[in-house]
Amino acid sequence: MALTTEEVRKIATLARLRFSPEEEGRLTAQLGQIVEYIDQLQAFTGSAEPESSAGLPEGQDSVLPCLPREVFLANAPEERDGFLVVAEVKASEAEGS
């Protein structure tokens, strides 16, 4: 199936990505071509039995040491008093704009 620019915009919103109009045009064509190729899957018979995750060991439900705070924060883009600094959750600007 071919994708529309509208659909590409919707997917971009879900993926937390933003594209320039030029990138959007290119992506619409490229993704359309790839999806068209992937559409051949409809011609193949699928097995009714999905892979089971049985057999995989379950993790122990116990408290284990995790990364020390200072080690974790060493990679933080911004920190203050042992906490991560982030922008306001609700700011004047609309989400993702």
Next chain:
Amino acid sequence: MIGSSGASSLWDLTVEETARRVAAGETTAVEVLESALSRTAEVEPAIGAYLEIWADEARGRAGRIDARVAAGEPVGPLAGVPIALKDNLSLSGHAVTCASKILEGYVAPYTATAVERLLAAGAVPIGRANMDEFAMGSSCENSSVQVTRNPWDLSRVPGGSSGGPAAAVAAGSVPLSFGSDTGGSIRQPAALSGIVGFKPTYGRVSRYGLVAFASSTDQIGPLAKNVRDAAVGYAAIAGPDAHDSTCAERAVEDPLAGIEDGIRGLKIGSLREVDPSGLGPANARCWHESLERLARAGAEIVEVSVPSLQAAIAVYYVIATSEASANLARFDGIRYGRRASGANSLAATYVQSRSEGFGPEVKRRIMLGTFALSSGYYDAYYGRARAVLETMRCELDAAFKRCDLLVSPTSPTGAFKIGERSADPLAMYLSDIYTTPASLVGLPALALPAGFDDEGLPLSLQITGRPFAEAQVLRAGRAFEAMGDWRVAPTFKNRPGLGEGAIPP
């Protein structure tokens, strides 16, 4: 000039011989390292395999190995062997960026289990090697930092995504490197660079400390100049790990124990779906000669059919991108890596950091995966791909009832020109036809040199085994290799400013 004084150079020794000499005190780890660093300084300007070289730290590590030898203390099976690590394997205190701008400045807070084991075995990491950003690509051109060139022909790609580790080994910088393979990212660059690459069974090697791309197929493995060296590298990293619940509990069979035992009596399945017309004349000829060579080694060649192979790329690019879209959601500019400046809300931080930090191929795959998982399309794409994958699993199970091992070419073509496929993502994806099935079904698969095309570029055979049949796969690879006379001696063709063939290997 890129020269060589032949096999007597320490950098050109095999992994086994290097470790033997270092352990016996016949040479020192420091001498081996200096030889590797000097070779690297010679070849690196031409190939660009590394994002960072850790010379001083490596000298310290090599010195400590020599001290152990001098004190009569035991050293491991990789004593003093210089190695390169793909830039998605964590080594505590060192940058790991997946060749992406979004991880600029990120320093690994812990060491990957596989890397931990390599250090315990005595290996000396000399640097982190280039890759397609987040392991997404088949040419290494998707690195956000630099292009890596194929040591056989500098106008061509080394393959990908582990292009840096492959080029480093092919060029003689290190005898052993480690990459990750999600859909062929160890095997395809090994094929294009004329070396051996091995992807173990899914779950055989811990993924702890490997930056995730597609968690259901990601696996770490070695790249080396010959099968025995790949086996030594594999044995050092394999085995259970409490840090990765998908890592198998079962014990590891020593892959070197019977590696010289040959393949007499083994049944080797040749895939009916391999279409010689899609291979080009030289690769088709090489494919037939490979089957003949296996038969001469005593194997019985049987034809088997896996019809869903034709759907492998479609299945792979739905499943891998779906998993990637979820795995890469963590890169949002909040906890680590690049944060966009000027975003005035939390959501804007996510969007701007991701849009600035990811390159075009990574964005394309996140978009494709998000699409395949989105409401209204999930059943038709992700659900359908899972169902066809189960068909493929059943067909491969059936094939392995008729044969012990499966063979195919590793790649439909030899190394292609830099830039040749970068404008056409789908054409790039199609080069993964033979490597994706073993990834999707989690089987061990070995790529090894099988011949040359008409332009003198390496071609490769892939040997795939049943789950956890690593030792058998490596034994078959060794038997195949022993009947040829392959030498990793790249020609550095098309070096700017010098005539073709002007540089001896």
